[in-house]
Amino acid sequence: xxxxxxxxxxxxxxxxxxxxxxxxxxxxxxxxxxxxxxxxxxxxxxxxxxxxxxxxxxxxxxxxxxxxxxxxxxxxxxxxxxxxxxxxxxxxxxxxxxxxxxx
Amino acid sequence: xxxxxxxxxxxxxxxxxxxxxxxxxxxxxxxxxxxxxxxxxxxxxxxxxxxxxxxxxxxxxxxxxxxxxxxxxxxxxxxxxxxxxxxxxxxxxxxxxxxxxxxxxxxxxxxxxxxxx
Numbered sequence: 001x002x003x004x005x006x007x008x009x010x011x012x013x014x015x016x017x018x019x020x021x022x023x024x025x026x027x028x029x030x031x032x033x034x035x036x037x038x039x040x041x042x043x044x045x046x047x048x049x050x051x052x053x054x055x056x057x058x059x060x061x062x063x064x065x066x067x068x069x070x071x072x073x074x075x076x077x078x079x080x081x082x083x084x085x086x087x088x089x090x091x092x093x094x095x096x097x098x099x100x101x102x103x
Numbered sequence: 104x105x106x107x108x109x110x111x112x113x114x115x116x117x118x119x120x121x122x123x124x125x126x127x128x129x130x131x132x133x134x135x136x137x138x139x140x141x142x143x144x145x146x147x148x149x150x151x152x153x154x155x156x157x158x159x160x161x162x163x164x165x166x167x168x169x170x171x172x173x174x175x176x177x178x179x180x181x182x183x184x185x186x187x188x189x190x191x192x193x194x195x196x197x198x199x200x201x202x203x204x205x206x207x208x209x210x211x212x213x214x215x216x217x218x219x220x
Binding site: 049 | 111119122145147148170
């Protein structure tokens, strides 16, 4: 797929900035993301290639604007809804609940 | 449904869920072979970047046998095959303005390549 993920050879994206003493996770939710990825993988919901492809299928603007673990989250949502493990309505409901808790 | 148990976590994390396959599959290419990368534009998943398509390189290392992402991503089987580190000159990839002593090594599956002279 000739998608936006295939960045090799592209100009104008600026320098690659290496973070000094980069932590494994930048936020609590990223830890949970790692946990969900590993448990859903072990649960047989996808293989690594399906997971990568679901990242490539992200909306191009969303892909460029979001972090590594947000790519993971989007891929997980895509695959779990496509495979019928969760419904979009369930995801939306849960997100509403989390937003209410935070407000 | 299989469950995630603590004994499988270290392996999963240390190998990154490796796609290596323990099967004795014949390699189509040998180290030192001149190869041309197929100019294909599949609409499905591929690990073949646009910038090497149609380019000529040399097989530098044979990594062994792995699942083929182009089929594995779509439930079409693992299609086990060899993966090689292939060496390309910068001049071949990025044009004649580059110096002739710069090279890029990239991993390529058997099905991405054809023999050339």
